[in-house]
Amino acid sequence: MTETTSPKIVEPTIFDLSSPGRTGVTFPASDVPEAGLPPKGLLRSDLPLPELAEVDVVRHYMHLSKFNYSVDSGFYPLGSCTMKYNPKINEDTCRLPGFLHTHPLQPIETVQGNLALMYTLQEWLKEISGFAAVTLQPAAGAHGEFTGVLIMRAYHKSRGDTKRVKMLIPDSAHGTNPASSGMIGLNIVTIPSDERGNVDLKVLKEQCDDTVVGIMVTNPNTLGMFDENIEQVIKMVHDCGGLVYGDGANLNALLGIVRPGDLGIDVMHFNLHKTFAVPHGGGGPGSGPVGVAAHLADFLPEPLVGIVEEENDEEPPLFGFIKPEKSIGRMKSFHGHFGGGLVRSFTYIAMHGPDGLKDIAQYAVLNANYLLARLRDTYHVPYDRICMHEFVAEGQFAGSDVRALDIAKRLMDYNFHPPTNYFPLIVHEALMIEPTETENKDTLDAFADALIKIADEAKTSPELLHSAPHITPFGRMDEVKAARELVLCCWLPENYDENA
Amino acid sequence: MTYIPISPKERDAMLEKIGVKTLDDLFKDVPAKHRFPELDLPPALTEMEAAAELADIASNNETVRGDLISFLGAGMYNHYIPSVIDHMLRRGEFYTAYTPYQPEISQGTLQAIFEYQSLMSVLTGMEVSNASHYDGATAAAEAVNLAFAQFRGKRTKVVVSPSLHPQYRDVIRTYTQGMGVEVAGETGVHLEDGPEALTSQVDDKTCLVIVQYPDFFGRIYDYTKLIEDAHAKGALVCVVANPTALAMLKTPAAMGADVVVGEAQPLGIPMWYGGPSLGFFTTSKKYVHKMAGRLVGETVDNRGQRAYVLTLTAREQHIKRERATSNICSNQGLLALGAAIYMSVLGKTGMGQVANLCYQKAHYAAETLSKIPGYGLCFSDPFFHEFSLCCPKPVAEINAHLLDHGILGGYDLSQDYPSLQNHMLIAVTEMNSKEEIDLLAEILAEVSHD
Numbered sequence: 001m002t003e004t005t006s007p008k009i010v011e012p013t014i015f016d017l018s019s020p021g022r023t024g025v026t027f028p029a030s031d032v033p034e035a036g037l038p039p040k041g042l043l044r045s046d047l048p049l050p051e052l053a054e055v056d057v058v059r060h061y062m063h064l065s066k067f068n069y070s071v072d073s074g075f076y077p078l079g080s081c082t083m084k085y086n087p088k089i090n091e092d093t094c095r096l097p098g099f100l101h102t103h104p105l106q107p108i109e110t111v112q113g114n115l116a117l118m119y120t121l122q123e124w125l126k127e128i129s130g131f132a133a134v135t136l137q138p139a140a141g142a143h144g145e146f147t148g149v150l151i152m153r154a155y156h157k158s159r160g161d162t163k164r165v166k167m168l169i170p171d172s173a174h175g176t177n178p179a180s181s182g183m184i185g186l187n188i189v190t191i192p193s194d195e196r197g198n199v200d201l202k203v204l205k206e207q208c209d210d211t212v213v214g215i216m217v218t219n220p221n222t223l224g225m226f227d228e229n230i231e232q233v234i235k236m237v238h239d240c241g242g243l244v245y246g247d248g249a250n251l252n253a254l255l256g257i258v259r260p261g262d263l264g265i266d267v268m269h270f271n272l273h274k275t276f277a278v279p280h281g282g283g284g285p286g287s288g289p290v291g292v293a294a295h296l297a298d299f300l301p302e303p304l305v306g307i308v309e310e311e312n313d314e315e316p317p318l319f320g321f322i323k324p325e326k327s328i329g330r331m332k333s334f335h336g337h338f339g340g341g342l343v344r345s346f347t348y349i350a351m352h353g354p355d356g357l358k359d360i361a362q363y364a365v366l367n368a369n370y371l372l373a374r375l376r377d378t379y380h381v382p383y384d385r386i387c388m389h390e391f392v393a394e395g396q397f398a399g400s401d402v403r404a405l406d407i408a409k410r411l412m413d414y415n416f417h418p419p420t421n422y423f424p425l426i427v428h429e430a431l432m433i434e435p436t437e438t439e440n441k442d443t444l445d446a447f448a449d450a451l452i453k454i455a456d457e458a459k460t461s462p463e464l465l466h467s468a469p470h471i472t473p474f475g476r477m478d479e480v481k482a483a484r485e486l487v488l489c490c491w492l493p494e495n496y497d498e499n500a
Numbered sequence: 501m502t503y504i505p506i507s508p509k510e511r512d513a514m515l516e517k518i519g520v521k522t523l524d525d526l527f528k529d530v531p532a533k534h535r536f537p538e539l540d541l542p543p544a545l546t547e548m549e550a551a552a553e554l555a556d557i558a559s560n561n562e563t564v565r566g567d568l569i570s571f572l573g574a575g576m577y578n579h580y581i582p583s584v585i586d587h588m589l590r591r592g593e594f595y596t597a598y599t600p601y602q603p604e605i606s607q608g609t610l611q612a613i614f615e616y617q618s619l620m621s622v623l624t625g626m627e628v629s630n631a632s633h634y635d636g637a638t639a640a641a642e643a644v645n646l647a648f649a650q651f652r653g654k655r656t657k658v659v660v661s662p663s664l665h666p667q668y669r670d671v672i673r674t675y676t677q678g679m680g681v682e683v684a685g686e687t688g689v690h691l692e693d694g695p696e697a698l699t700s701q702v703d704d705k706t707c708l709v710i711v712q713y714p715d716f717f718g719r720i721y722d723y724t725k726l727i728e729d730a731h732a733k734g735a736l737v738c739v740v741a742n743p744t745a746l747a748m749l750k751t752p753a754a755m756g757a758d759v760v761v762g763e764a765q766p767l768g769i770p771m772w773y774g775g776p777s778l779g780f781f782t783t784s785k786k787y788v789h790k791m792a793g794r795l796v797g798e799t800v801d802n803r804g805q806r807a808y809v810l811t812l813t814a815r816e817q818h819i820k821r822e823r824a825t826s827n828i829c830s831n832q833g834l835l836a837l838g839a840a841i842y843m844s845v846l847g848k849t850g851m852g853q854v855a856n857l858c859y860q861k862a863h864y865a866a867e868t869l870s871k872i873p874g875y876g877l878c879f880s881d882p883f884f885h886e887f888s889l890c891c892p893k894p895v896a897e898i899n900a901h902l903l904d905h906g907i908l909g910g911y912d913l914s915q916d917y918p919s920l921q922n923h924m925l926i927a928v929t930e931m932n933s934k935e936e937i938d939l940l941a942e943i944l945a946e947v948s949h950d
Contacts, residue, residue, distance in 0.1 A: 472605055
C-alpha cells in the first residue's frame with residue numbers, strides 16, 4: 001500500500017468512540033457543604049477523557065478480547081513461560097472481600113487472616129525449595145532477581161569482601177539475569193555451554209577467582225536440560241568464595257523432584273505466575289518471592305511476616321512484620337503482590353499437597369519428552385537427551401529459506417500459539433517448546449501433527465509459511481513503521497491548551 | 501492429579517513412545533541423594549475444602565467495606581470500583597493471555613495498552629506513557645535510572661523531597677545502592693517550607709529532582725518555579741502524582757516536568773492489602789529511548805489494517821541484556837487494562853466527579869476536625885484529599901480508641917517523621933459520607949486533653 005492510503009480500522013480506539021455528553025458511571029451528589037475549589041492557578045482547564053456509556057465500553061473491550069489468544073482458548077507451548085491452565089477457583093479466592101478490601105497499613109490485629117496466609121505461604125515455599133527464609137515482597141521474576149543480586153552484593157560487602165565485581169552468567173540464561181546484575185554495575189562474564197548443554201566446567205574454572213560475586217544459573221537450563229554437573233558447578237563457585245543464584249523460572253520441573261536449596265544454591269526467585277498458576281494477565285502482574293539459605297537470611301528485604309507474639313492456651317499466635325537485621329531495604333511499597341499473586345498461589349499449593357506438586361513436575365516432564373519423541377525425526381534437536389519440562393528444536397531445514405519465525409507464524413493457522421522463538425540464543429532458529437502438565441495427549445498429538453505438516457509445507461509450498469498467518473484477524477506487522485513513526489498515543493498533547 | 505488431563509492409559513502410551521518405563525525414569529540427571537524429597541506440606545484439599553479454608557482465612561480480616569470506616573490513605577486509597585471493570589478483567593481472553601509478543605493474535609491486549617498509554621497521557625499531559633511498572637515506588641526508582649542514564653552516569657546526585665512518600669524514598673535508596681548515586685534532600689529542608697527550598701540542594705551533579713503532587717501530606721504546590729530552577733542547573737525533574745488529583749489539578753506537564761510517575765491504584769484497582777497495584781510512568785518523547793518498560797506503538801499489518809505492536813524493544817533486557825536501562829520484564833498488564841476501563845467508563849464526567857467529591861469531603865473533614873478543641877491543621881497550604889491533623893495525644897493511642905468504635909484512623913506520621921509527633925494523616929474519598937466524618941469528629945472529641 002502507498003503512504004497516502006489510510007489504514008483500515010478494525011476496532012476504533014476508545015477515543016474514536018467518544019461522543020461529547022455521553023456518560024458511563026456517575027457518582028452521587030456531594031453530601032457536604034460546598035468548599036469551593038483550589039486557586040485557579042492550580043486547576044487544569046480541561047479534562048479531555050473519552051465520553052461513553054457503559055455499554056459502549058463493554059462492547060469495545062469485548063471486541064478487543066476476541067483478538068486475543070489465551071490459555072483458556074488454546075495451547076500455549078511457550079518455552080520458559082510455563083503457560084499452564086489457571087484454575088478458576090483461584091479467581092474466586094483472591095477476590096474474597098476480606099482480601100480485596102484491606103488496606104496495607106491497617107493495624108496488624110485487624111488483618112491476621114492476610115498475615116497468617118503470608119506466613120504460611122513463606123513456610124510452604126521454604127519447604128518446597130529447601131531454603132531457610134523467603135520474602136514475598138518482589139513483584140515479578142526480574143524484580144526477584146534484582147533482590148537476589150542486591151542480597152549477594154550486601155553479603156560480600158558485610159564481610160569486607162569488596163573486590164568482588166564479577167557475575168558469571170551462562171550463555172543460555174534469560175536476558176533478565178545480566179540486566180539485573182547490570183543494574184548494580186557488576187561486570188558480566190558469559191560462561192558457554194558444553195556439547196551436552198551443561199555449563200562448560202573448564203571455562204568456569206578459569207573464571208572462578210576472588211573477584212566473583214557469584215553465578216546465576218538456570219536449572220533446568222533454557223535448553224530444558226537438568227545440568228548434569230550442577231553439584232560441581234556449585235562447589236567450584238563456592239570454593240572461590242562466590243554465591244550461587246538460582247533462576248527459578250523453570251521450577252515447575254523440580255516440584256517434589258529436587259529442592260534447589262538441597263543442591264547448595266544460595267538464593268533463588270520463584271515465579272508464582274509460572275509455577276503456581278497465577279495467570280499472566282497479558283503481561284503481568286507477576287509475583288517473584290525470593291528464597292535464601294540461612295547465611296543470607298539477615299539480608300532479605302524488609303518487611304518479612306513473622307510471629308510477633310507466640311500462641312498460648314487462649315490465643316493463637318499474633319502475626320506481624322519483622323525487619324531482617326542487615327536488610328537490603330524495601331523493594332517496593334507495601335508487602336508484595338498479595339491478592340493477585342499470593343492468595344492464588346496459596347490456594348493452588350493447598351489444593352495440590354506434596355503428591356500433587358510432584359505430579360505437576362512429572363507430567364510436565366512427561367509431556368515435554370513425549371513431544372520431543374514425536375518431533376525429533378522432523379526437527380533437528382541439537383541437545384537431544386531426556387529433557388525436563390521443555391526442549392529446544394531448530395526451526396530450519398537444509399536447502400530451505402524457511403525460518404523459525406515462519407514456522408511460528410504458520411502455527412497460528414493451526415490455532416496454536418507459537419513456541420518461544422530465537423531464544424535461547426545459542427541455538428540457531430530456536431523453537432523452545434514447553435507444553436506444561438495441563439495439556440492432554442490429544443492436544444499434544446495435534447500440535448506435533450501440525451508441526452510435522454508444516455515441515456512438509458516448508459518443502460512443498462514455502463510461500464504458505466512466509467506469508468503466514470492467514471486465518472488470524474491480523475496479519476504480520478510493519479514493525480519498522482512502528483519504531484520509526486513512534487505513535488505511542490492516540491491523543492496529542494499539543495492539541496490540549498492548558499490555558500484554554 | 502488436580503489439573504492434569506492425562507489418564508493412566510495415555511500416560512503409559514506416552515512413556516512407551518519416549519522409551520522409558522516409569523515417570524521416575526525421566527529424572528536420572530537429578531543427583532540421586534537429593535532426588536524425590538518428602539515434602540512436609542499439608543495433604544491436598546479438594547476445591548470445596550479449599551474454598552471453605554480460604555473463606556475462613558479471609559474472614560479473619562476486618563475490611564474497609566463493612567467492618568471498618570476508613571480514613572487511611574498514605575499511598576493507597578479506598579475508591580469505588582465500578583462492576584464493569586472486573587467483569588471485563590475476568591474474560592479469560594484477557595487474564596490468561598501472555599505478554600503480547602505475537603501481535604497477530606494479541607491485538608486485544610496491545611490496543612488496550614495503547615489506549616491505556618493514551619489515557620495516561622491525557623491525565624498527566626505528558627507525550628509518552630509506557631505499559632506500566634510494578635507500583636508507584638518502583639516507577640519513581642526507574643525515573644532515577646532514566647535520569648542517571650540520560651547523563652551517562654556523569655551526574656550522580658538525586659534530590660528527593662522529604663515530603664515524598666517515605667516508602668518511595670526507601671525504594672529509591674534500595675534501587676540505587678549499587679549505582680554510586682547520592683540521595684540528597686532529606687535533611688536541611690523543613691517540612692513547612694515550600695518546594696523552592698529544595699532548589700538550594702540542586703547542583704551541577706544533580707541528575708534528578710523528585711517531588712510529589714499532591715505531596716505525602718496532601719499539599720498541592722505549583723512546581724513551575726522549582727522545575728525552572730532545576731532545569732537552569734541542568735537537572736531533570738520527576739513529579740510523583742496522584743491520578744485522581746490529576747483529574748482536577750494543573751498537569752505536571754504544564755509545570756514543565758520531565759517525568760511524571762505515580763501509583764494508579766486509585767483508578768479502579770482494589771487495595772488488596774497493598775498489591776498488586778499499578779505504577780504509571782510518563783515522560784517526554786525525547787527521553788523515550790532511556791525509558792524502561794514496554795511500549796506499544798501504532799502500525800499497520802500486511803492487510804492494510806491499523807494495528808499495534810510492542811516497539812523500541814531494543815531498549816529492553818531480552819535484547820540488550822546487561823546494557824538495558826532496566827531489567828523489567830513482567831509488568832502490571834491486566835491492571836493497566838483495569839485502569840483504562842476505569843478511565844473509559846467514568847470518562848470526563850465521572851473522573852471529574854470523583855476528584856471533586858474527594859476534594860469537597862476532605863475539606864469538610866478538615867474544617868470539622870480542626871474545630872475540635874485540641875486539634876488543628878498542621879499546614880495552611882491548599883490540599884487535595886489528604887491533610888495532616890495535629891492531635892492532642894500520640895496517634896497510636898487515638899487510633900486504638902477509634903478502632904474500638906469501628907474507625908480506621910489516619911496514618912501515624914511520627915513513624916517516619918520524628919518532628920511530627922501527634923500528627924495524623926487523614927484521607928477522605930468519595931466513599932466517606934458526611935455521617936462518617938461527623939462520627940469521626942465525635943469520637944476524636946472524646947480523646948481530647950486529659
